[in-house]
Every structure is written in structure tokens, then in C-alpha cells.
Amino acid sequence: MINKIFDMEKEISGKILNLADLPKEKTALIVVDMVNGFVHQGALSSQRVTEIISNLVAINERTNGFKKIFFLDQHDENSVEFKNYAVHCLKDSIESELIPGLREEATTFHSNTTMIPKNSTNGFHAPGFKLWLDENEDIIENYIIVGCEVDICVSHFATTLKTYFNQKNLCRRIIVPVDSVETFDFGIHDGDLMKVISLWEMQSNGIEVVDSII
Helix, strand or coil: CHHHHHHHHHHCCCCEECHHHCCHHHEEEEEECCEHHHHCCCCCCCHHHHCCHHHHHHHHHHCCCCEEEEEEECECCCCHHHHCCCCCCECCCHHHCECHHHHHHHCCCCCCEEEEEECCCCHHHCHHHHHHHHHHCCCCCEEEEEEECHHHHHHHHHHHHHHHHHHCCCCCEEEEEHHHEECCCECCECHHHHHHHHHHHHHHCCCEEECEEC
16 A cells, blocks of 8 residues: 555656746636635644745746636635534634735735635635636636645645536646645644645546646
């Protein structure tokens, strides 16, 4: 079993993507759930996620002028999701706010940046994203997805987006850089293991997993 995990890790490793190869007008950066409640404080915050902040800040700065989405996990007190996860990211709380390292840059470029609250692990189902997709799916051909949690929110969104385009016979690149996604350690949920498995599964479904974007 351990050898199989190592084999998975080898399969998803060794690819580098150059940002210059992606036309700005046809590329979007999707930042998933980099809110305080998953990073700095609260029941679901994780030290592991803090370790990718510098990479996310860098790619956010390097994609100035690109279309961008920032998904913000936000829930009412009676959210059905709390039956599966601890209470987190309540609306109008500090936990539901974008982390300071991204907030200023994210709000600077209003015409290209869309902030989308979501009440599900899967941002694809958020009403704001469906409106954005209606306006942009014929324009945007490359989707760079970063953030957390890689085995839940990132994986759910990336896979649904890929299968959506497959259904429509549209060739779209869904790209996930390994150095800009993370998950958490909790109980038997081992972050290293779940990260490898989820990235391998995404790659097996046609999502481009790359070590980094330079």
C-alpha cells in the first residue's frame, strides 16, 4: 500500500507550467477558501495552509489583469454542512473574510475580480459562480485553481468544472499547482496522504496537476 502511494506521488510530480504560455485574456485564477477560518483561526484552521500563503500571494500578484474568482466560505448558523463539519466561517465573522495577505490585492482590481460566497464545499454550485460562468465560459479556456482544502473544496470544484466542460464537449484546461494547494491534519485525516490521493484522482480525471507555475 505504501509503495502504491509513492507511485501515485511519482505520477503527479515533475511537471512545471510557465504562466507566459497561458494567454491573459483566456485564463482565470480561482482562489478557493483562503479565508481566516481555514487558515488563521477557528475549528477548521490549519497550520499546513499557512505554508502556501506566500505562493498564493505571488501567483495572485503575477496574474494582475487576469480574470479572478475568490471563493469565500460563508454559512448561516443552521447550515446543513455543520452536520458533517464543525461550525466554521459564519457569515459576517472574521472567519469568513479573505486572509489579510490576499485581501488588499483581491480588492484592487474590481473589474476583473469576483468575490463569491459559498454555502457548500463545492463552489461550482454557488449562484454567483453560475452567473460568472454564463458570462465567461466562452472566453476563458484555462482555469488555475489554488487554495484549500485540496481533497475537499478544491477537488470538488475542479472535478465538477472539468466534467461540466466534458459534458459540453469543450476543451478547457483545469490546472492545479501542487505548491499552491493544501489540506489539514486531524485525527485519521492525514494531510500528506489525502493531498497525494486527491491530486492523483484529479489528474486521472483530466485535470492538469503541476508542481508549480513559474
